[in-house]
Amino acid sequence: MKGTSCVFVPVVSLTLKEKQGAEMNSKNLSIKSIGVLLFIVLIAACTGIVGFFIFSGWFSSTGETTAHLAEEVNTRIFGRIEEYMNIPAHILEVYKDQIEKGVIDMGNEAQRERFFASVLLTHTEGLYSFSFGSEEGEYYGARRNPQNEIEIMRNDRSTGGASWYYSLSENYNAGELAVKAGIFDPRTRDWYRTAKGLGKTAFSPVYKHFIMPDLTVSAAAPITESGGKLLGVLGAHITLSRINSSLEEIAGEENGMAVIVEKGSGFLIGNSLGLPNFETLPDGTVRRLTLADGINGMLLQAVKIHETEGKETVRVRNDRGPYIVHFNGFHREGIDWLVLFALPENIFTAGIFRNMGFSLLLAVLAVILAAILCSKAANVLMGPMEDLVLAAESLSSGDLSRRAEVRRNDEIGRVAKALNGMAEKLQALFSSLEEIVKERTAELEERNRELVHNREHLKLILDSAAEGIFGIDRHGNCTFANESCLNMLGYGSFQDLAGKNMHFLIHYASSDGSLMDEKECKIFKSLRAGRGTSVEDEVFWRSDGTHLDVAYSSYPQFRNGEIVGAVITFTDNTERRKNQARINYMTYHDNLTGLYNRTFFEEELKRLDREENFPLAIIFGDLNGLKLTNDVFGHTAGDELLKKSAEALKKACRKDDVIARVGGDEFTIILPRTTPEIAEKICGRIREEFSKVRVNAIKASIAVGYAVKDAPGEPAEETVKDAEEAMYKRKSLTRKAVGSEMIDTIMDTLHEKNPREKRHSESMSRICQEIGRAMKMSETEIRKLKDAGYLHDIGKIILDEDILNKGDELQLLERYLDREMAQHPVAGFRILNLFEDTLDLAEGAFTHHENWDGSGYPRGIKGEEIPLMGRILRGAETYDGILISLEKGVLAREEALEKIREQRGTSLDPGIADILVSMAMDAK
DSSP states (O other): OHHHHHHHHHHHHHHHHHHHHHHHHHHHHHHHHHHHHHHHHHHHHHHHHHHHHHHHHHHHHHHHHHHHHHHHHHHHHHHHHHHHHHHHHHHHHHHHHHHHTTSSOTTOHHHHHHHHHHHHHHOOSSEEEEEEEETTSOEEEEEEOTTSOEEEEEESGGGTTEEEEEEEOTTSSEEEEEEEEEEOOGGGSHHHHHHHHHTSOEEOOOEEOSSSSSEEEEEEEEEEOTTSOEEEEEEEEEESHHHHHHHHHHHHHHTOEEEEEETTTOBEEEESSSOOSEEEOTTSOEEEOBGGGTTOHHHHHHHHHHHHHOOSEEEEEETTEEEEEEEEEEEETTEEEEEEEEEETHHHHHHHHHHHHHHHHHHHHHHHHHHHHHHHIIIIITTTHHHHHHHHHHHHTTOTTOOOOOOOSSHHHHHHHHHHHHHHHHHHHHHTHHHHHHHHHHHHHHHHHHHHHHHHHHHHHHHHOSSEEEEEETTSBEEEEOHHHHHHHTOSSGGGTBTSBHHHHHSSBOTTSOBOOGGGOHHHHHHHHTOOEEEEEEEEEOTTSOEEEEEEEEEEEEETTEEEEEEEEEEEOHHHHHHHHHHHHHHHBOTTTOSBOHHHHHHHHHHHOSGGGOSEEEEEEEEESHHHHHHHHOHHHHHHHHHHHHHHHHHHSOTTOEEEEOSSSEEEEEETTOOHHHHHHHHHHHHHHHTTOEETTEEOEEEEEEEEEOSSSSOHHHHHHHHHHHHHHHHHHHHHHHHHHHHHHHHHHHHHHOHHHHHHHHHHHHHHHHHHHHTTOOHHHHHHHHHHHHHTTGGGGGSOHHHHHSSOGGGHHHHHTSTTGGGHHHHHHHHHTTSGGGGGGHHHHHHTTOOTTSOOSSSOOOGGGSOHHHHHHHHHHHHHHHHHHHHHTSSOHHHHHHHHHHHBTTTBOHHHHHHHHHHHHHOO
16 A cells, blocks of 8 residues: 555646646636737727827818918919019119110110120020110011021111011121011000000010910010100010920929919910910911810819909819819019919828728738737747747857757747857857958958949049049148149149148139238138138139139038048139120220220219319210211211220320210210319310311311319219210300311312312302302302202212212213212212201202102102202203313204203203203303
């Protein structure tokens, strides 16, 4: 029995332990299951609550977000339109005042063409053309042709009232004729009428361009004289096709719709729907489209709501769902547009629904996966963890011989195997450390080779750059330089610069040679401040001692938050500086004479209006005969007269005197520290120098007056006015003498060209007196006929000597029919019409080749339509030719009488012909 008992007790004891372990495992499993279940429920509940709040918030903010986005996009559209429309208004604001002050002379063809071309070259965005229309119907400017090339435009008498376009020459003047467009009168255009009617800068109504298939809007500004007289209208014209592309670009980014319409009319200005804003009808006219033309009924509905309720944001619906439409008004003088942008609400709700479905799926998968992982972790990981911990502790203490027990081929088992494998590898690494060091060394060498390759590649990139690039350390010493840098500075290799202080080598002085301290160097200032800088007006010095105009940028280099040096890039700024100097010169100089212009004169007058310059004298001069020269000999001769006048002024004035051309024929001179006596002497020298100037048959002269400011108080502008008034007084006193001198000079020049013309003038004067006496005219009328006979051919001064001198007197009548010769009555009219003493002779000179039967020239009038003086001169011309023939024996007396009778009633007034017959019969 004892033996049996001894065996039984252990067995019972073992059974009880197994039973207790099983109960404990059962409890552990129950607790784990409840914990896993609670964990799953908690995850699901949190996911649901968070999802509810997130999605409900999204839904509640959808409408507000859509409206805000629609407003933001509309603001961007408004800004784009404002930027586009500000271009022409800005151009007019800049140049209107310059034209009215005479800085830009619309009468100077070369200056005018360069002005219009330069404005188009400067403003490349949106500006189609820039033009000036005068009150006489002339039209000048520049435009971009369909190839985006700039062309010069002319429309005046020389083009017959049509618009002719010329290619742009190298000096920005008209080149070859490119296009002859149709008849065009700017005064009939809406932009001209709008500016003229309002008397200020305004935009015209939108109109169809008369050449291009596009809508156009013009900004226009009236140009007036100082007295308020309208000279014309300056216009800047832009096409509206770019508005469509801008709307498509902005609206397309947000998947919305944008439209611009005119308030009141509802006409379309632009849209993002890819639809036209107008249509061309079969008869060639244009019909503007509106929203009511079926473009979009929803937008039309939104406009009506906006107009009736005044809301800036409107919610409407179509078959695709609700839309938020935002409105914005665009107003300028002459423009009243409405900008609207429509955005669909479903751009946000569609994404919300997609996110809800996707999020719900992810939440379900996450809960399922969490349940599985929690269950596995609870059942599998608890057992072998202790052994893994012990093995890990042994490894961490340095015992590489300890291995973890691998109980199962699961995650813990794999962790145990990995841990064991790691221990074995550590042992192997310790045993083969030398081999590993060799391998790492080889890898390091490969990395070094890659680094060298990368450096060479970087150097190749830097050397390929057109800009000069060099680097400096914190002390200003050169660390690298590319090929462009070496070439521009004249160095053969980087070794010439390496380690040298770049300030003392290339940046030590200004262009005038004055030394620049290192503390004042902007590169070093940038380095010390840690901020980049850009400079455009300094020089770098080359190796040969010459300097190079440069534009450079300097940016500090940082490493670990500290400045270690800087990188400087630079370009050759020589040409740009020359261009800038040229622009500055053109800004303050008259491009024809080289003198200063009105802008410089006004600024210099303010600068010199100081007590140290007193007495400050002003000379005002007005050139005589410029209009005569332009009208008779052309603008080329007029330009030559202005150039020679400028040279005469320079010779007469002192070195420090400021000479300016302030108008077409007006000059002003500022004379600092000049008394009235000296000013009077300089005026005398000016008149003396002008007496030596002669252009063609015009002897130059100028009326000058002066005034002196000798104390502070009254502004210098009043001194200018006093000088101008003094000039006009002198001009009034010498007007007749100047005119008489000009007439005498022209006649003397004509007679020098051809002595026969002098004999003809004297003979005509005598014959006209005889005809006047035969007609029993008063002595006053006879004296007028005497002068008319002498001056009737003054217009021949425009003819070349070979035309004047060809043939003998018998060919006189035939030569009058020559095309060149036929111009002299018009020229004579222009000359005589410019002077008071010859004003009543101009009509006679103009008509002295008109025939009684209407076959004459230049107007082809007949009978008593021809002024009496013209008929008398015509008869005297005929009689003089017959007298010459009688003197030479070419005609007998009876033949001469018959010749006069033949012309009676054809070329000659019958009454005057009868007088000529009597004179011929009485002649010896």
